[in-house]
Amino acid sequence: MRGEGWKARRDALAWARSIIPLFEARLFLEKVLGLSRVALMAHDELPLSESEREAFETLVVRRAAGEPVAYLLGQREFYGRTYRVTPDVLIPRPETELLVELALERADAGSRVLDLGTGSGAVAVSLALEKPDAEVTAVDLSPAALAVARSNAQALGARVGxxxxxxYGPVPLPARFDLIVSNPPYVAPGDPHLAEGDLRFEPSSALVGQDDGLGDIRFIVHGAANRLAPGGWLLFEHGYDQGRACRDLLTAAGFTEVQTWPDLAGMDRVSGGACGQPPLTRKS
Ligand SMILES: C[S@@+](CC[C@H](N)C(=O)[O-])C[C@H]1O[C@@H](n2cnc3c(N)ncnc32)[C@H](O)[C@@H]1O
Structure with a gap:
């Protein structure tokens, strides 16, 4: 599959586009050469060095084998900013921007916000940057994911703890948050989508929910009243077919104003509600 007999940038792209989409090939060549799209196109007759050629070929071949573009580039855009991503974190999805928008509608200056399962930190960092006076705390089980999240917060200048x-385990009681947000793992174990596309390369701990897929969401919903200030909101992402079950969980846990919001594709994507009863005293 390796490219033979080409030297110029334009030939490299012509070879690559026979294997992967042209826009991906361009992204890889821009990364290897450290050039913008415009600079690349302006001088596409120039030759590649041997090491540039090897690096480009490797990216193209790995992409042809299915590796996600975001992992190969080491970055992904989310809510207008660029985040470092590694195979230790879920690749932030455009549909998760809905969670950020709904949270921003409910956050005031000084709001205390908790992001559960922060991964790359995309949600927590977006909220911290959009609401600089908010006090944002982010939790993840994975130390490797937290290292990526920390580096993103630092690179983007976001204040996140x-x-x-x-x-809720590492969050000391009696912390009370005005807003809890989460994009937890919610895919059911054995779901055939796990064997398709980017999901094959993402950490299963970021994708697969406990029990029927809703186990982590159940835990988050049940523990939220004990961590939310009265009137505080819980908002979380879930699967397109889990809206009804999530609303039932929220209602059973005493939340009010329970709703599900669709993503841009019209699929149920985020559910949430307000903490409608006095906080519980039990530990969770
Ligand atoms: C679907 S990813 C979401 C990542 C990021 N918030 C986003 O939206 O791109 C779920 C995250 O939850 C974390 N996670 C899984 N189980 C957890 C647990 N028991 N406690 C805390 N975090 C957990 C995973 O490590 C992963 O980073």
Whole structure:
């Protein structure tokens, strides 16, 4: 599959586009050469060095084998900013921007915000940057994911406190948040989508939910009243077919104003509600 007999940038692209989409090939060549799209196109007759050629070929071949573009580039855009991503974190999805928008509608200056399962930190960092006076705390079970999230917060200048542990576990009581947001793992174990596309390369701990896929969401919903200030909101992402179950969980846990919001594709994507009863005293 390796490219033979080409030297110029335009020939490299012509070879690559026979294997992968042209726009991906351009992204890889821009990365290898450290050039913008415009600069690349302006001088596409120039030759590649041997090391540039090897690096480009490797990216193209790995992409042809299915590796996600974001992991190969080491970055992904989310809510207008560029985040470093590695195979230790879920690749931030455009549909998760809905979670950020709904959270921003409910956050005030000084709001205390908790992001559960922060991964690359995309949600927590977006909220911290959009609401600089908010106090944002982010939790993840994976130390490797937290290292990526920390580096993103630092690179983007976001003030976020990071805690390692399982869901509410590392959050000291009696912390009370005005907003809890989460994009937890929610794919059911054995779901055939896990064997397709980018999901094959993403950490299963970021994708697969406990039990029927809703186990982590159940835990997050049940623990939220004990961590939310009265009137505070819980908002979380879920699968397109989990809206009804999520609303039932929220209602059973005493939340009010329970709703599900669709993503841009019209699929149920985020559910949430307001903490409608006095906080519980039990530990969770
Ligand atoms: C679907 S990813 C979301 C990542 C990021 N918030 C985003 O939207 O791109 C879920 C994240 O939850 C984390 N996670 C899984 N189980 C957890 C647990 N028990 N406690 C805390 N975080 C957990 C995973 O490590 C992963 O980073």
């Amino acid at each position: 990071f805690l390692q542990g399982s869901w």
